[in-house]
Amino acid sequence: MVGIVIVSHSFKLAEGVKDFAGVMAKSCPIAAAGGMPDGSYGTNFGIISDAIDSVSSEDGVIVLVDMGSAIMTTEMVIEEKNNPKIKLADCPLAEGTMAAAMDSEMGMSLEDILIDLEQVRNERKLDY
Amino acid sequence: MNTEGLISIIKNIAEKIDMEKDFLGELDSFIGDGDHGINMARGFNEVKKKLPEFSSLEPAELLKSVGMTLVATVGGASGPLYGTAFMKAGAALKGKENFDINDFVSALELAIEGVMKRGRSTQGEKTMLDSMIPSLTALKTSLANGDDSITALREAVAAAEDGVYYTKTIAATKGRASYLGVRSIGYQDPGATSYKMIIESVYETLKQ
Numbered sequence: 001m002v003g004i005v006i007v008s009h010s011f012k013l014a015e016g017v018k019d020f021a022g023v024m025a026k027s028c029p030i031a032a033a034g035g036m037p038d039g040s041y042g043t044n045f046g047i048i049s050d051a052i053d054s055v056s057s058e059d060g061v062i063v064l065v066d067m068g069s070a071i072m073t074t075e076m077v078i079e080e081k082n083n084p085k086i087k088l089a090d091c092p093l094a095e096g097t098m099a100a101a102m103d104s105e106m107g108m109s110l111e112d113i114l115i116d117l118e119q120v121r122n123e124r125k126l127d128y
Numbered sequence: 129m130n131t132e133g134l135i136s137i138i139k140n141i142a143e144k145i146d147m148e149k150d151f152l153g154e155l156d157s158f159i160g161d162g163d164h165g166i167n168m169a170r171g172f173n174e175v176k177k178k179l180p181e182f183s184s185l186e187p188a189e190l191l192k193s194v195g196m197t198l199v200a201t202v203g204g205a206s207g208p209l210y211g212t213a214f215m216k217a218g219a220a221l222k223g224k225e226n227f228d229i230n231d232f233v234s235a236l237e238l239a240i241e242g243v244m245k246r247g248r249s250t251q252g253e254k255t256m257l258d259s260m261i262p263s264l265t266a267l268k269t270s271l272a273n274g275d276d277s278i279t280a281l282r283e284a285v286a287a288a289e290d291g292v293y294y295t296k297t298i299a300a301t302k303g304r305a306s307y308l309g310v311r312s313i314g315y316q317d318p319g320a321t322s323y324k325m326i327i328e329s330v331y332e333t334l335k336q
Contacts, residue, residue, distance in 0.1 A: 041163070042204055044203060046200060068205045069206075069207060072207075072208035
């Protein structure tokens with residue numbers, strides 16, 4: 001199964017999104033990487049790196065992020081790991097994590113989940 | 129300039145950032161989350177602590193290690209941004225035991241390019257680029273006019289200061305401050321300010 005990592009400035013936000021997705025996707029490996037080592041707001045290279053390692057397998061890992069430094073720090077972690085099977089998704093955090101976790105649970109490939117997440121990014125919440 | 133000189137510059141940067149951390153935090157509290165001072169001080173204090181172990185490195189490797197340390201410890205956007213800047217600056221000095229002002233120009237060019245790419249940003253968005261880019265331009269212009277490196281760096285500091293002032297006049301379109309939109313006008317950008325402190329430390333160290 002593809003591993004899922006949630007990166008947020010907030011420890012609680014990352015843990016909350018992880019729990020929320022876990023309700024539907026019970027066996028998919030999900031890791032939360034929220035906040036700084038002391039629990040304050042921010043994003044931390046080491047925490048993100050460890051979270052990726054904790055759910056990593058040959059099926060790959062998808063990382064979902066909130067904003068600002070979450071994007072940039074995660075990019076730098078992924079560049080350092082230099083593994084084409086670790087991908088950063090570009091979509092809303094909660095919706096994207098739910099979609100990715102369920103897709104992974106159903107055995108979808110890394111590539112197919114990323115295509116699904118493209119759609120999550122384009123989905124509107126109200127009529128259009 | 130060799131590793132020893134570079135270490136004294138970085139030590140001075142770290143001390144200035146630590147001294148100014150409350151001011152940077154206050155600036156950030158107006159238009160951001162208020163952590164720029166704490167984050168920068170945490171990063172640069174860690175760098176300062178590690179300087180003795182960096183003393184055997186060539187300038188390129190030293191700058192790369194400084195960048196890595198900032199990325200690992202800062203925690204806010206300034207971590208990956210200044211981290212990238214120092215790492216890219218290091219790449220410009222690759223293989224050189226000594227470097228001159230022209231190498232410094234190349235390093236600053238690569239650093240700015242790296243920040244633009246990492247932050248997906250450009251000049252005029254109320255970011256550190258608004259002091260970085262003018263300072264590079266001023267540095268190059270001054271050198272092209274035949275000024276010595278100290279004079280050129282003084283021009284670079286002055287241009288960075290003007291850049292900081294300019295950020296007061298514009299609305300943020302990047303970073304946390306962009307959520308404030310036009311309400312961010314009137315406040316100077318903390319990132320532009322911290323860069324000004326950095327280039328000022330370079331100038332002050334070399335002037336001595």
